[in-house]
Amino acid sequence: MNDFAYVGKRMTKPDIYGKVTGEAKYTDDITLPGMVEGRILCAPVAHAKIVSIDTSEAEALPGVLCVLTHKDCPDIRFSRSTMAEALPEFAFTGERQDQFILTDKVRYMGDWVAAVAAEDITTAERALELIRVEYEPLPPVLDPFTALEQGAPVVHEDCADNIAFEMDHPFNCGDVEKAFAEADAVAEFSGVNSRQKHLHMETDVAIASFESDKRLVIYSPSQGPHLAKKHLTKRVFPDLDDGDIRWISPAIGGGFGARLALGVEPAAVLLARHCNRPVRVTTTREEDFQGYSSRTDMHQTIRVAATKEGKLLAIDQKIVSDSGAYLSHSATTSTVNMQKTLGVLKCDNIKGHLTVVYTNTPVTSGFRGYGNPEGAFVLQQALDRLAEKIGMDPMEFRLRNLKEPGDPSCFVPVTLEHTKLKECIDVGAEKFGWKDKWQGWDAAKEGRYRRGVGMSVLTHASGAGGFLLEHSSCVMKVLTDGSLNLIVSPCEMGQGIIGALTQVAAEATGLRYEQIRISTGDTDVTMFDIGSHASRSMLVIGNAVHAAGVKIHDQICERAVKYFEEHQVKLEASDIKVRAGEITSDKAPGVVIDVSKVAYDAIYDFGEGGSQLNASGSYLSTSHHPNHQAAFAEVEVDTETGQVTVVNYVSAHDIGRAINPLLVEAQMEGSLVQGIGFALTEDFVIDPETGKVLSDSLLTYRLPSTMDVPPMEHLLIEEPLEAGPFGAKGCGEAGLVNPAPAIANAIYDAVGIRVHSLPMSADKVLWALKHGTEEAPGQSRVSGQFL
Amino acid sequence: MARVLQPFEFIEAAGVKEAVAALSQPGTRLFAGGCDLVPAIRRGQVRYDTLVSIMKIEGLSEFSSHPKVGVKIGAQVLLSRLVNDIWVGKRWAALHEAVEQLYPPHIRNMGTVVGNLCAAVNYYDVPVSMFAHRAVLTLSDGTTSREVGIDDFYTGGRGTAVGAGEMVTQIDLPPPAADAGSAFKKIYKARRRADDLHKINAAAYVALDEAKEKITDATLVIGCVGDSPLRITAAESALVGQVAGDEAFNSAAEMAVAAVQPMTDAGWVEEIRSDWIRILARDVLAQAASRALSRHDPAEDAHLAY
Amino acid sequence: MSKRIGTFNVNGKNADTIVEPQMLLVDVLREKLDLTGTKRACAAGNCGACTVLADGDPICSCITLAVAAEGREIETVEGLRAADGTLHPLQQAFIDHCAAQCGYCTAGMLMTAKALLEANPRPTREDVKRALSGNSCRCTGYVKIIDAVMDAAQQINAAKEVAA
Ligand SMILES: Cc1cc2nc3c(=O)[nH]c(=O)nc-3n(C[C@H](O)[C@H](O)[C@H](O)COP(=O)(O)OP(=O)(O)OC[C@H]3O[C@@H](n4cnc5c(N)ncnc54)[C@H](O)[C@@H]3O)c2cc1C
Ligand code: FES
């Protein structure tokens, strides 16, 4: 059965050619006739009233076209997160619409105060310097717990308690307190993740242009242009309607979730409107650092309880998230944290509570993993502590509490129909040599450099069917040479989805891989789709492509019947198959008809049968079809400096089927290295006195480099998911979830300490080594435990 | 914070005299590789009306190295020139390591050695190693020149001994003693407060007596802890006459910790910083001494870098 | 020296364009010479995305004044392909190994790797890691990039042996 022409093969991807030659056009590479340059003035204080803005000098500068401030903006608040447009009305109460394009009051250092368009960028930047703003400083609140105190400075006037969002986990169940009371062992872990920056290499940029027919064309690297367009018309520029905008996503220089929020597009549109010229708004890396996208820091406490036989009885999670000055994705990511954290293992008593707080710090957003890495860092360490209490191998403990098909999934109303997490653990442990390397909870290690091992497991979604608008559609047409134009909506940010969809299309239609060309990224051309995130593209969009592909395949077979007749073979369409551009039938051995013949004749038919081969396909997903992973990390800790090095990493992935193992590996390697950065080096530091971002360059914010890449192995556990295209599940996001907890557990195994805040940088590790975990420099304000 | 630089004039001086003469205009600055100046101008930290490039001046590109004579580095010599120089590698190991570990490597192809010193940035690595090697800088006004030891080169803040109407034309490193070695190391950390630093670096030079037992001369330098590299003179004099070994190095390391002023009010940050200073001081001394013993090639120690 | 016509030798060809002293090489390449393959990601010399070769050495075009690059032989990603369009072995290896994801770091990676292979045609994996340590990539986790450079080195050497 497994006789695929393309599916499952390690193939390179079509969009890579332009990337290695420099031909690929990213937004910043596009120049429109008459285009001018836009730049934004960012506030230099964390919290202030804007007393006055004098733009006269800036406006007088030759070459300046317009200088805009709050008073020039539509009087309507919006959220940078576009997810409101993918959620049913009742569910999206969490997404507060809380900001203006240019702000009325400064709420973080970097908040947008004014915008300029000028003939060239030098003039635009000079004009920014000439804008005189008088600020009346207000005391800033820079920490979520201070923000929650009575009498704390208020970030948003309409939100006096600074609580942007609060909820109980909708799927709380059982009796958690009773379970804790009856348990043989109870453990707790508190921790907080850092505000990991997306660090997409392409800094934020957008071009807005009103064409002569008044239509607005936007070029920007969006992960979901249809959604962004809808959001922009509904909540930012209500005088525009869906059809008034054409949104083009050119090549995208990295997304990781950041491009799921609006960036500079609204400012570009505003400027373009005012100066009647196409405007390109650009940003700098420093602005990106002080600006509006990073992971949300979630302060959490997780308590877990078990029987001495290792049955997980209860999980209780409390989250206090610091959304920064505006809410954006913080409420949704925190909610997803609860779902994934409380739902990864089988447990009958779960309780979760979540508070999202405003502070005068940069805005946080959705980042690959979308809450899951944040939660896993805490949960997986709590589980290890619990396993230690009952004296059980942490792997064994997890194995005893795995969910099985039929159990509620991590998104509780949907049942889990497919999981290979057990196989992941088994295969991963075998490859890693867990049984030999894990030497028990009291294994003594000595010497300056000590090694340890740790593990972690996860569940993640392939889309959010049943919750988000999880449908997608595509269109296919076949040209006279048997090549295919596929018009489909994923956003290629580098994750390889174009390549994988090409394989699905080639397999389903029977056409040749090399002859499939994908058109994407243009909302005038592609069908509605909520974009590439939540590892949904392969499953949802892939199924739509599969559906259309099968139709093309069948059309070819029907038309091919007559060609077999020319060979004196009488066949039914169902006897015929198309594969890699060749039409054959088991009933006509030796006869091979090229698809181009059929495709050509279909168009050049001057009789009655003339019609280009074409089809559309749609798919609606009703489940989130979780994928799973188990990961094993080995680290070496330098007990004198506190530095941690990952020396080996093995991860096994339950992905249904790898449409292209090369692309899956590439995703996993990339997310692992991001995960290592998240775990060990990437430290987003905000000055506790001023709210200024101290790590505002790649010098102070340490991205992993080639020197930080450990030996690694990614194992694929393939058992097709019935609902997946050729059995595939999603995979892109999950790889970032396990590294931090697996490394954390390995550090504990090596040196017996746990660092409660990410990253587990050398200074914190060294502190904990010297003073013990219970005396660490900070204390969890959620639970009182030490950080 | 800008994407582009605001306009300025650019002069390519043909001689030292012309270069320093141009400097008499206010808002004028010498320009070498630009690694320091260009980002600083873009970020709005400094602004100049005129930059005077020294890269076309005749006679400033000299580089030579000889174990008995020393190293000469002209003002135009790029950092990359040092990386593959065999004698720098063998006999001026601290400098070699500072440049070899300079990150990202591209900067070595763009920045000058002299520019790195003249920038007077307190977390740079090359100056620390230059202290260990007791570099001497030649300052010239185009007619006369004077020599300034690196100890006297930094004058506080980002100031240097380069006077109005002067520039640095050359750096000289004296030859090390026959049985001497040197080493450089650094550790990165996160900045926790505005006044905290994100890095610590250290370099040492150790010379041994003929029996290769006792220390006859030593330099110990800690960087990133003040405006400019800090020589731990108490430790240096205490080391002389002692047997090169753990005991001597550990106590020198303690002196290094004691010599460094606290920088932040966060106690735990100070404590970790002190620990790292202790480890770095001990390790550069030990490694320098081991090189003095074996005169061995630092490239072989690449794996010992943190 | 203020606004004037400058001559740049890029990818073996001389190109004249108006330059001003404050212009950065990356902007002249991208905006004046339409060579948009070279990217800017940090504009501070930290990430290597803007790497071009100057007389064979990798430099960051984002912190290089254009006027300082006049008279030097500049190579950009657009110059990697042979005159007949054949991909450079490094480009081919990046394709085969799927070593570019979003592609924003790719031009810089290729140029740095090219300089490495010219200086050190038989690098070890460690050599490749070191040479590329100043080129940040957020997408790939570097593994496939390192694989590709190792592979390209072999291809180039094999081709040389055949030619010899
Ligand atoms: C991204 C990045 C990373 C870096 N990493 C490191 C690192 O890890 N370790 C490290 O040690 N350094 C590092 N550096 C510093 C780098 O080595 C220096 O910026 C560079 O060597 C400066 O030399 P330049 O020729 O570019 O100087 P320029 O930028 O041209 O000049 C620097 C300063 O020196 C003055 N100056 C230059 N020449 C003379 C002269 N002859 N006489 C008097 N004054 C002069 C200039 O007026 C200016 O003030 C890094 C720099 C960057 C941009
Ligand atoms: S863009 Fe030049 S080094 Fe980052």
Ligand code: FES
């Ligand atoms: S491929 Fe995206 S940054 Fe390297």
